[in-house]
Amino acid sequence: MMNRNYVNLNTNPCKMCMPIGGCLALKGIEQTMVMMHGSQGCSTYMRRHISTHYNEPVDIASSALNEKETVYGGEKNLKKGLANVIKMYEPKVIGVLTTCLAETIGEDIRAISESFKTENNVSDLDIVTIATPGYGASQYEGYFAALKALVTYFAKDANPSSHINVITTLMTPADQRLLKEMLSDFGLSFVLLPDISETLDAPYETQYHKIPKDGTKREDIAKMGGAIATIEIGQLVYDEISPGYALYATHGVPMHRLPMPIGITQTDALLDLLSKLSGNAIPEKYVKQRGRMLDAMVDSHKYNGEGRAAIFGDPEIVLATTALCAENGIKPEIIATGTQSKTFKQFVETLSFSGKESAAILDDTDFDTIQKLVRERGVNLLIGNSDGKFVMEKEGVPLVRIGFPIHDQVGAQRKCYIGYEGSLRFLDDLTNTILDHKHMHYRRNVINTYFKPTEAVEKGAIDYDA
Ligand code: SF4
Secondary structure, eight states: OOOOOOOOSSSSBBSHHEEEHHHHHEEEEEEEEEESSSSSHHHHHHHHHHHHHTTTTTOEEEEOOOHHHHHSSHHHHHHHHHHHHHHHHHOEEEEEOHHHHHTTOOOHHHHHHHHHHHHTTTTTTTEEEOOTTTTTHHHHHHHHHHHHHHHHHOOOOOOOOOOOEEOSSSSOHHHHHHHHHHHTTTTOOOOEEEEOOOTTTTTOOOOOSSSSSSSSSSSHHHGGGGGGGEEOOTOOOOGGHHEEEHHHHHHOOOEEEEEOOSSSHHHHHHHHHHHHHHHHOOOOOHHHHHHHHHHHHHHHHHHTTTTTEEEEEEEEHHHHHHHHHHHHHEEEEEEEOOOOOOSSHHHHHSOOOOTTGGOEESOOOBBHHHHHEEEHTTTOEEEEEEGGHHHHHHTTOEEEEESSOOOSSSSSGGOOHHHHHHHHHHHHHHHHHOOOOOOOOTTHHHHHHSSOOOOOOHHTOOOOOO
């Protein structure tokens, strides 16, 4: 009998491909341009997603591989593309990412880039190459793989310094601005990697910058090897793609790995660590903010108890949001990510919430599965990125947006979810959405509970909600 290997097929996967994560990381590095080694469609798709999410102009170059290069190799195209990028943008750094096609035909982007530098005598330009096959993993691994490539390329054995490294999972620019404020409030000097706080949410200016200003400087990445500690915000990051681990293994920088600081417990963990590393007490302003959040939790818990949520998207955001729901009595019915992860379920298991035994905890999943479970389990709140809007539309369940991409609403780049204040605003959004949904369906629910529907109602001749 034939031995068949079955593949887990996904329909509308709950993830994006690996190079788009690499792009997002590189967009937080100063004077950096991204070159996608692959077909033009890949960079167009990524530009479209990034620019509609952040509402900023987003340039991504492409080596524009075609049928001929697929057969004979794309070296010529990549070199021509690099030359054009230098002429048009004059970057200090070019991040070269592979795609499905380039990986399938086995392109050696590092060798091609090095030979390009020698041939063109561009010694002051840094070309960082990152293998990101679209089919290899999700945006999550692509993002961290790019950050690891950057520290591996730039970080040096620097003299011990008093600064700390802060490496973040994908957050919003507003989240990063708040994080920087927190670090400064503790009197810490720091290197933030990447820093999209200005590059992907820039103030209006009459002068157009081909490459946005700001981002992490390459000199600052170079000194990450001499930091007193690294904080890596990302619970699921494993050593092979971890920039924090690379700094520890190569330069001996101690690493602390934390979850996204969403909710009381997870924000406490960050502030406690900042207090320990700085030797300073937690500033009074955060003590007050924490108190306000506790007060709000007391106010809204009676409503949140009616929430049955489906949480989906980037695994780090899903874990942090699940923790916030668990703290506030919103029952996570479906906890789902498209990223394949051996440890995702284990981290969910560490959280405490009633009904955890029956919650659907899914990695490597898709929106078809999520939609089916939403219907089966009577979910009344969706929490995730815009890709869940079809579940919202088909099942009539409201969607509170968090994560990437969000391109059916404005303002994704300005929303802050972290810290006590960000968590509180996010929690208020969740509570108010539960209340709105309840009020919208109140009559229908009462009639369904207490009366047998008449024939006219069943045929849709009577509108309950009028
Ligand atoms: S999945 Fe592959 S082909 Fe599709 S956009 Fe990503 S890299 Fe390109």
